[in-house]
Amino acid sequence: xxxxxxxxxxxxxxxxFAGDRAHVFHPWVAQGAVHPLPVAGAEGSWFWDFEGNRYxxxxxxxxxxxxxxxxxxxxxxxxxxxxxxxxVAPYFATESRSEAARLITEIAPEGMDHVLFNNxxxxxxxxxxxxxxxHTGRHKLLAAYHSFHGATTTAIHLSGDPRRWRNDTxxxxxVHFFSPYRYRTAFNAANDREECDxxxxxxxxxxxxxxxxxxxxxxxxxxxxxxGGVLVPPDGYLAGVRALCDRYGIMLILDxxxxxxxxxxxxxxxxxxxxxxxxxxFAKGVNSGYVPLGGVIISxxxxxxxxxxxxxxxxxxxxxxxxxxxxxxxxxxxxxxxIVEHAAWLxxxxxxxxxxxxxxxxxxxxxxxxxxxxxxxxxxxNKETKEMLIPLDSAGRLTPVAIELLLTFLGRGVWxxxxxxxxxxxxxxxxxxxxxxxxxxxxxxxxxxxDAHCD
Numbered sequence: 001x002x003x004x005x006x007x008x009x010x011x012x013x014x015x016x017f018a019g020d021r022a023h024v025f026h027p028w029v030a031q032g033a034v035h036p037l038p039v040a041g042a043e044g045s046w047f048w049d050f051e052g053n054r055y056x057x058x059x060x061x062x063x064x065x066x067x068x069x070x071x072x073x074x075x076x077x078x079x080x081x082x083x084x085x086x087x088v089a090p091y092f093a094t095e096s097r098s099e100a101a102r103l104i105t106e107i108a109p110e111g112m113d114h115v116l117f118n119n120x121x122x123x124x125x126x127x128x129x130x131x132x133x134x135h136t137g138r139h140k141l142l143a144a145y146h147s148f149h150g151a152t153t154t155a156i157h158l159s160g161d162p163r164r165w166r167n168d169t170x171x172x173x174x175v176h177f178f179s180p181y182r183y184r185t186a187f188n189a190a191n192d193r194e195e196c197d198x199x200x201x202x203x204x205x206x207x208x209x210x211x212x213x214x215x216x217x218x219x220x221x222x223x224x225x226x227x228g229g230v231l232v233p234p235d236g237y238l239a240g241v242r243a244l245c246d247r248y249g250i251m252l253i254l255d256x257x258x259x260x261x262x263x264x265x266x267x268x269x270x271x272x273x274x275x276x277x278x279x280x281x282f283a284k285g286v287n288s289g290y291v292p293l294g295g296v297i298i299s300x301x302x303x304x305x306x307x308x309x310x311x312x313x314x315x316x317x318x319x320x321x322x323x324x325x326x327x328x329x330x331x332x333x334x335x336x337x338x339i340v341e342h343a344a345w346l347x348x349x350x351x352x353x354x355x356x357x358x359x360x361x362x363x364x365x366x367x368x369x370x371x372x373x374x375x376x377x378x379x380x381x382n383k384e385t386k387e388m389l390i391p392l393d394s395a396g397r398l399t400p401v402a403i404e405l406l407l408t409f410l411g412r413g414v415w416x417x418x419x420x421x422x423x424x425x426x427x428x429x430x431x432x433x434x435x436x437x438x439x440x441x442x443x444x445x446x447x448x449x450x451d452a453h454c455d
Contacts, residue, residue, distance in 0.1 A: 006041060006048045013038045013050025027151070028163070033398055037410070042069035045431045047415075055410070058439045059417035059426045063225065063258045063374070064289035066343075067333055068428035074290055077329035081322050090117075090318035097319035100327040104286070107267040107331075108297045109276040116311075117295040117319035121257035122150025124281035124294040125219070129154050130313055131279060131298065132217035132251040135305045140210060141172075142203075142250075143219045144179035146228035149255055149281075158219050161227040162392060162420075177206045179220070180234055183367040183378060184386065192234040200240040212248035217278075222269035223371060225258040229422035230369055230376030238275040251278040251302075257294070258374075261285030262334055262429045265344025265372030272371070278302060285429075287330045293323035334429075343373040343429035346436060351375050351425060354440040364389060364450035375425040382455045388421040389453060401453055408449045414442040 016038040026034045040050045045068050048054045060066060067074065081096060088094060101115040116127055129141055143149065145160035156164055157172035178186040180199045187198035207215060218241060224231035245252045254277040259269040263285055266272055270280075279302065283294030317323075334340055347370065355375055359365040366380035379389035390399055398406075402418065409416060417424040425443070427436060 006052055006054070008052035009040070009050050013040065016050065030397070044068045044070070045428050045435050053413070055413055055415045056435060056439045056442065057427065058414050058443070059424055060428050061289065062284070063263070063417065063424070063426045064284035066262050066285035066429045067288045067330055067337075067339060068430055071288065071330075071333060073333050074288060074326055074329040077325045078290065078322055081325035085321050087317075087321060090314065090316070094319065094321050094324070096321050096325040096328055100286075100319070100324040100331075103328060103331045104282075104295070104297060108280065109268070109270065111276065112280065112297045112299050114298045114300075114303050115295050116298065117293065117324065118315045119292045119317055119320075120150075120294040121255075121281065121283035122152040122155040122294075123315065124257060124283055124296050125149045125155040125158065125253075125255060126152050127313060128253045128279040128281045128296045129158070129217060129219065131296065131302055131305075131311070132253060134311075135302050136216045136249065136251060138214055138216040139173045140215045141174050141217050141219055142206065142210070142215060143174055143176055144221070144224065145176050146179060146181055146224050146231060147219075147221050147255075148225065148227040149219065149221070150257075159227065175206065175210050177203050179224070179231070180237055181228060181231055182234070183369070193236075196234040196237045196240065199237060200244070203241065204244055207244060207248055207250070212250065215248070215250050217251040217253045218245060219253045219255060221255045221258070223259045223264060223374065225374075226417070226419045226422070226424060228376075229378050229419075230371075230374055230424065232369055232371050233273075235273070238270065238273045242275050242277075245278075253277060253279045253281065255281045257281055257283045258285075261331070262340040262343050263372060263374050263426065265340065265347055267340060269371075285330075287323060287326035290326045290330070291320065291323040293320070293327055337430060339430045346427075346429070346431065346433075347372040347375070350433060350436045351440070354437070355425065358440065358444050358447065361444070362447045362451055363454045364447060370425070373427060373429045373431070377423040377425065379421045379423065379450050381453065385455075387455075389450060390421040392420060394420065401450075404449055405446070408446045409442075412442040412446045414439050414446070416443065 038050050046054050104115050105113045143158040147160040149155040149158040156167045157174045160176050180195045182195050189195035256268050260282045278299045280297040287293050355368045359368045364379050367378040381387040
């Protein structure tokens with residue numbers, strides 16, 4: 001791959017940076033604190049700047065380049081679709097949209113045979129919540145505190161982490177509950193079994209006290225991502241939530257925006273536990289993020305609700321030809337190259353064992369958890385007290401420690417995703433063993449900076 005040895009063009013890089021700072025408004029951050037790295041190109045598991053510096057993409061950007069950057073088969077599919085048909089209104093049928101829907105439902109749980117396409121994860125959650133409310137005739141939604149579901153109105157209210165606080169009007173019909181989080185248990189649990197049982201008992205009490213006949217859906221990230229730092233549910237929890245939903249006539253919405261399409265070593269994270277939801281929200285990995293695409297996979301009984309009654313929502317670009325062509329190519333590439341299986345192998349043989357060794361060496365690493373190609377490191381000041389290295393109320397602000405960590409990672413040539421006191425390790429699902437081990441080495445080296453802030 002010749003592009004992995006990029007030619008430097010510092011002058012162009014300076015121009016790109018100046019143009020960004022003059023005109024681009026960045027999300028989630030104070031504008032005066034923004035200092036974006038100008039990116040010149042990317043390929044496979046690497047990207048580079050205009051100075052010629054290369055960085056290992058150890059978080060797949062925002063956990064979506066599941067097949068890496070610039071996969072030639074997906075790039076070619078987008079080019080061919082552009083030559084044939086760039087865009088058409090969603091009320092027409094197109095080959096790429098029909099085939100993408102077929103491929104997605106083919107790998108989805110049984111009985112989920114329809115897809116509503118949109119542009120991204122937040123929209124997917126909005127549509128799933130609306131469908132559940134209309135299907136049940138109920139208005140409330142239950143969601144976990146350690147969650148993030150998107151930045152649109154309903155999605156941000158559903159989110160449980162601090163990004164919700166300044167957006168929360170308290171008027172969206174959302175009630176939050178505690179989901180399993182063994183490291184910081186809300187249930188004084190001594191083991192995973194107790195954490196699971198007590199979390200389910202707490203959820204049932206929340207349902208009863210809120211009035212089961214007012215609750216349309218429970219919305220869960222199958223594996224909580226940035227909000228909790230990769231919280232893998234204990235065995236039995238998702239099945240228990242499914243049973244509660246069935247008992248009280250509540251819809252189960254699984255948010256697979258971040259973990260769907262191979263990230264955890266299965267096509268969908270729910271496959272690990274054999275749980276069938278009523279609605280699945282997806283985006284990101286469906287086409288490796290090459291063109292914006294999201295959607296909702298819908299169970300048959302909900303489809304029937306709208307058989308004769310119009311569904312009152314939609315998007316201008318639903319099932320966009322370029323986006324769905326990229327999805328078709330991505331899913332086929334994942335099948336042909338065994339990428340889902342490789343993600344599972346990475347977690348079992350490289351990332352899991354390697355991060356466990358890192359945790360032993362560093363006093364700043366309080367906990368490591370994950371599955372497949374999706375892992376989280378929780379940083380603490382003290383392993384005994386579990387005090388967060390970067391406090392919860394710093395969301396949206398870059399603290400001095402966070403800035404120091406980011407600059408250290410950049411200096412080592414690795415780019416993980418950081419949020420609050422967590423480091424998220426989510427490389428492309430087809431990253432090579434060599435690059436995965438190299439990334440762990442660079443991460444191990446950089447964590448000495450965090451260690452310096454421990455008590």
